[in-house]
Amino acid sequence: MCSTLTLHEVFIDRFAELDEILKRRLTAVIEQWAPGLDIIAVRMVKPTIPEAIQDKFSRANDLTSKLKTINERQHVELAAVEKERSLAVMAAEKDSAVAQMAADARVLKTTEKVALENVSNTMHVARSKERADAYAYGRMKEAEVNRLRLTPEFLAMRAQQEYLKGMDMYLGSHVPTTFAMRSDSGGDGKGGGGEVENPALLTQGMRQVRPGLQQDQEG
Numbered sequence: 001m002c003s004t005l006t007l008h009e010v011f012i013d014r015f016a017e018l019d020e021i022l023k024r025r026l027t028a029v030i031e032q033w034a035p036g037l038d039i040i041a042v043r044m045v046k047p048t049i050p051e052a053i054q055d056k057f058s059r060a061n062d063l064t065s066k067l068k069t070i071n072e073r074q075h076v077e078l079a080a081v082e083k084e085r086s087l088a089v090m091a092a093e094k095d096s097a098v099a100q101m102a103a104d105a106r107v108l109k110t111t112e113k114v115a116l117e118n119v120s121n122t123m124h125v126a127r128s129k130e131r132a133d134a135y136a137y138g139r140m141k142e143a144e145v146n147r148l149r150l151t152p153e154f155l156a157m158r159a160q161q162e163y164l165k166g167m168d169m170y171l172g173s174h175v176p177t178t179f180a181m182r183s184d185s186g187g188d189g190k191g192g193g194g195e196v197e198n199p200a201l202l203t204q205g206m207r208q209v210r211p212g213l214q215q216d217q218e219g
Helices: 007-013 015-033 051-149 152-165 199-218
Strands: none
């Protein structure tokens, strides 16, 4: 039996069964070697364990209990750490999802803003081009009209008209009095001829008497 059972099983786990085990085995042996003998009962008594062995066994049991306690504590701590890690991963994933949504919203807003600006810029460019084309077309037409109108004959006619506008004719008593006449008889102002002392004053006097001439002609 000692070869098939451990010391722990003999003295602790299966000690209550050893009586029946020994009785069955002894009965089998007696029936083979001494037929007619019967075994009525078998009683096992625990032997006295030496104190040194008992102390070692007790210390081993204490160490086993401590190891079990440590293992259980480690399992609990590992479970707590795993739970914290799972919560941290979930929180990080949630924050990442929220940040991704915010980034997507900003990107969408920026894209829409850029699209609106592109449309506005396109419309502004189109309007500017239309105005530039219209201005260029108008200037081109004006240049064409001027080219057809400003012929040498037309320019000569305009020059004559401007020349005639600059000429003034005075009649009767409206001849300017700014003439300073010098006569052969000593400059008494009465004579048949004379010369203008200051042409600028003559022109100024002619300009001044023109309104009076026009009023007399209208009267």
